[in-house]
Amino acid sequence: MINFNQLRNFYHTAKNRSFTLAAKRLYITQPAVTAQVKSLEDYCNLKLFKKRGRTIYLTDEGKTLYEYARKFFEYEKEIEDVIEDMRELKRGVLRLGTTKAYARYFMPFMITGFHEAYPQIKIHLNEGSSSDMIYSLLDLKIEVAIIAKAEDHPDVYFTPFSQEEMVLIVAPDHHLARKKAVSFKELAEEPIIMKEIGSGTRKLINELFAQSNCTPNVLMETSNAEFIKQLVQRGDGISFLVREAVASELRENKLATVPMEKDIFLDVSIAYLKDQHLSPSARAFLDTLKKLRSPDMTPQGIGWLMAKMQAKRKRTSDS
Amino acid sequence: MINFNQLRNFYHTAKNRSFTLAAKRLYITQPAVTAQVKSLEDYCNLKLFKKRGRTIYLTDEGKTLYEYARKFFEYEKEIEDVIEDMRELKRGVLRLGTTKAYARYFMPFMITGFHEAYPQIKIHLNEGSSSDMIYSLLDLKIEVAIIAKAEDHPDVYFTPFSQEEMVLIVAPDHHLARKKAVSFKELAEEPIIMKEIGSGTRKLINELFAQSNCTPNVLMETSNAEFIKQLVQRGDGISFLVREAVASELRENKLATVPMEKDIFLDVSIAYLKDQHLSPSARAFLDTLKKLRSPDMTPQGIGWLMAKMQAKRKRTSDS
DNA sequence: TGCTATCCATAAAATTATCTTATAAGTAAT
């Protein structure tokens, strides 16, 4: 196994055609260089330098080895650059996880902000239910998840990030459509289309029904929000979704919302593992998210954050 | 400056996905590996491994670095192979020097023998007068010279190698052509074409004239033996050349030799620097030459050696 | 020619890097 220190000393000696200059370049003394080169010659069983007077020349073998050493230390430089790039976030991967609704309606804004700050970081966005994302965290497939806190986990940190308004959606011609305020008790009768188990929405709605001492009449469950919308639109049942997710359908009167007695909010958290070190990109992403949050730390909904981001983007593009 | 030992430990750990296995591969203990990898992580300011349970995984940064490290140590292997090749004479250069006559009439045989034994060694054959070759040795342009010992030099070793018969050549119709034995005294009258100063032949002939208390009547001097032959053939003068160099002209009766009172032999030596280490290829070449020499170390002429070599070549090709 | 500065060589001592020993603590399998 070749000794790299010896090779480095040889390389600089060959490059400078001088032990003394090599020593200066390496910030060590000349005898150290001499000794290392000598050790390399012993290892190789080859003379690498020939001497005439007080100047040294490479032997043919030395010349050959020098060419190899040159490429070698060029490659060393490359490695150092890569490390530097990774440290300076000029290169890397950010592995995120979030729910589909979030991925569609909010992540693009967050990612755009991060991507502007760190254009070289590749983003891997994983989608699934809140509990899926917890498992992805534990499997180390992702580093950060933005999810509703569907269930607690001892190894996972949850930091409140935003509160999303949930709305009851019905078909525009539904008999509930003109109600001014409905209770969960009233809804217990209605066939309801639910997000899948593991979903934060599902957990929240279930809890609210339970608080009203009733259980929902679950017609169907699915993880697909688009599917839910279509079923509700056709009058096959009612459902709860994040307001932002149904904004366009409400504008186009394809769906209607019915005010609840009390507004419903889904708590969205940033989740990451307690004991695992976060990569520089993950840390940078968390910092980006922190800056997005309102200064008084009041949880806000998607709409507010999106507006803030768009304002910020406008400011930076104006300047 | 990245520490290669740390990188090597990291590489083997990543390759085996285990500190313990890496330690076994490296013939050191596990704590040594752990410490080195930790040092590398500190240097990089990056986590390279993540741990889940008792198994370790590479982080994204670790994966990137691993790819670079892999190429790095592949290249290390290449360097080790090159060193091995140079040591084993599977790669290298042999820098020789000799006189033109030798290069033409004898070197091909010697080089063929060497080349068969070491087919990968490139041969650089330098030509010039004996003294030119001495200077080339001192300039480290060549390592070994096969020359007539025209002049001694304190830094150069001379080992007798062969004795070449010199013949007096004249035009076939020259008035000396039918003489049975001529003396240098008789030749002092004749216009003679001499090899250039620095040539071993020139020195020998001069000395022989001097021993007979006369000086040659130098018509012309040149380093070009072909030129000499043509001039002599045209009857412009007489000259001395190595018999082998005029063998074909004698056969074709373009030139004639005249027996001298005493046969003349040119001492040919192997010359190399006293204080300089010889490269493996140069040493191997000297060994080849030693084997060519007759067992009783009697200096022999070119013709004898050539015959011996051809016989040897025949034997090896027959078997 | 002698002086001086410069360069490489060498040896001993000092320092630094690396490794081992010993042990702990956590995890997976029986």
Add this chain to the structure above:
DNA sequence: ATTACTTATAAGATAATTTTATGGATAGCA
């Protein structure tokens, strides 16, 4: 629960590297 296996950590030992000090050789210069 026990055993076996893996990584983590600290202290001491060993090995590698460097410095200090010095000598010898050479080239430039007065």
